[in-house]
Amino acid sequence: MPGRHFLQIPGPTPVPDRLLRAMHRAMEDHRSSTFPALTRRILSRLPAVVGQTRGEAFVFPATGSAMWEAALVNTVAPGGRLLAPRFGQFSHLFVQTARNLGYQVDVLEEPWGEAANPAHIEAALAADTAHEIQGVLLVHNETATGVTSDVGAVRAAMDRAGHPALLFVDGVSSIASLAFQFDAWRVDAALTGSQKGFMLPAGLGMLWMSEGAMARVEACPTPRAYFDLRPMRANNAQGYFPSTPALSLLFGLDEALTMLVDEEGMAAVAARHAHLARGVRAAVGAWGLAQCAARPAIASDTVTAVVVPEGADARQVIEAAFTRHDLALGSGLAQLAGKVFRIGHLGDMNELTLAAALAGVEMALHDAGIAVPYGSGVGAALAAWQRGRASA
């Protein structure tokens, strides 16, 4: 179709021209004497993205999913016990990955649309008087439901329980978009992929580890190779990688860090996402539709899952948006299939791009038999953004 495609899934997010240009470079020798400058520019700036001043940061040619594995196999012995609230498809997959690796996972089931419940975590940890539980697996932003959990409150619950478990935080759809306080929350392992807030193609996994988590790496007996942080750390110390790095993506990451850390600044990035999300939620409200997020306090600033009315099929909205209006929306996953469509609003995003997406949603809703007044959601978003700007 002529004209721009609107990619409003919650990742991959649109790659800005500037990052496309940064990646459009010839390959070079990753063992050269000048290569370490690139590695160091990246590794020295990655911590600032999550508010980390202690511990270490790593980059793998892999994805966020791979970082689930990397975090666990470097710190938890085979068969170790873990605790995980489950409230959406990605918290489910984090659990599933741990189980596939042979770990035992105690699952705290929460309704999809809810967030992690700190009281439930506190109770489960308090009951573990033998301190068998090695770690808590928490998805910060559940991409399937558009729900953000309160990591600080989970850490406070762990503290109240006096439990030494590590805190593993999946920040796939939060890091580099939402405020993230690695130090303040005393996160032990945070992870993401390159295709969300970093605005790059998928292909890099990023992992931030606390000093406490790193202290376990050397002695951790879990068999591992590709994700072993020992050779990665040793190579990184010299400015290199143990295997061939994904060079184009590293060139892109270097530039993305300049945009995020050096230019816009992480606080401004988070404020922008909060601002944009207010407009999206105003639109959903104006349409008279519900969000999957059960409460306003937990509604995500990076993705909004919109519930279609009883009897309607969200897949028709998504199909009409894609085939008729050149707009890609996220689908409902697992138990939410057909019930929700998702609007991604993270990464290289601004008001007018989102206004276009909301306009496309309005037409696609009509196409699927859900008649909202044309302009109602867009108008509510514009008004919210203008109010937000006036009060800023």
Next chain:
Amino acid sequence: MPGRHFLQIPGPTPVPDRLLRAMHRAMEDHRSSTFPALTRRILSRLPAVVGQTRGEAFVFPATGSAMWEAALVNTVAPGGRLLAPRFGQFSHLFVQTARNLGYQVDVLEEPWGEAANPAHIEAALAADTAHEIQGVLLVHNETATGVTSDVGAVRAAMDRAGHPALLFVDGVSSIASLAFQFDAWRVDAALTGSQKGFMLPAGLGMLWMSEGAMARVEACPTPRAYFDLRPMRANNAQGYFPSTPALSLLFGLDEALTMLVDEEGMAAVAARHAHLARGVRAAVGAWGLAQCAARPAIASDTVTAVVVPEGADARQVIEAAFTRHDLALGSGLAQLAGKVFRIGHLGDMNELTLAAALAGVEMALHDAGIAVPYGSGVGAALAAWQRGRASA
């Protein structure tokens, strides 16, 4: 600013990624034995863009403005007399260019916002019983006011006057966007630049000449060098150019012709522009604002000039759109400065991009003290597009 910039001036228009990629190629020898294949792919497909089956087409490393000169100096002897309706800044500049070249131009003044008046042209030509007038200079789409003139009606007027003047048509903001019938209208010279309907950066001028116009070239005594069609024609016949061609732009033009002529097709391109323009006009109507175009029948499908209310300053709308909403709008030119802003809707354009632009206009209007209901224009456009699609 983060996120995409919305370039909604009536040219340069957004360059699609596909054309950026096509242009991103190494230079090559423009005298090589394989180079003529490129020249021939371009020159063989250029005629279809304007509905030309007789005559010749040319490409210069230049702009549309240069093609005004190229058309004239190859066909009209020094000091020759020309006739031109003037109803906007670009019809004014076409006249000015001809005068700068030493031609005498009889100007038919029309109100800005009106189109060329065939009756006035007929009367002027009928009065020229000696047939001194060598050509009629007509701007097909007046970019300054958003007005499209009826070229066929002008040709009919010339016929009724029984006058042999050549018909020079500036198609800068019409060709490759609006329906253009070079043969049917018996145009003698049509011209444009690369930065509008062709979706490329500025830097190429395109000129289509009728057999009648070409018959004058050889003997035309006007001094000329760079724009001389004689060496251009001789070189083109061998697949080459007389001086170094703008290679990147030719690579882009080759691909643009594939998109326009071979894939979408010129009829569909024109239908798309008509469809998109209906939404823009619906928005302007919903805002309660007037178009510069005096009558619906002459409103342009590529650019809409919107008149701000008495006492308001359109420059404030344009400045707010640019600095606060990352949206570039066209300004009012000459006598229209401060009175109108212009929305370009041509080239690689689709509904959602325009919806975003209209959303940005709504916010910018508010910023400039012109309070239209948020979503009113966008909603009217969406409804118009959906109606148009349903009836298609």
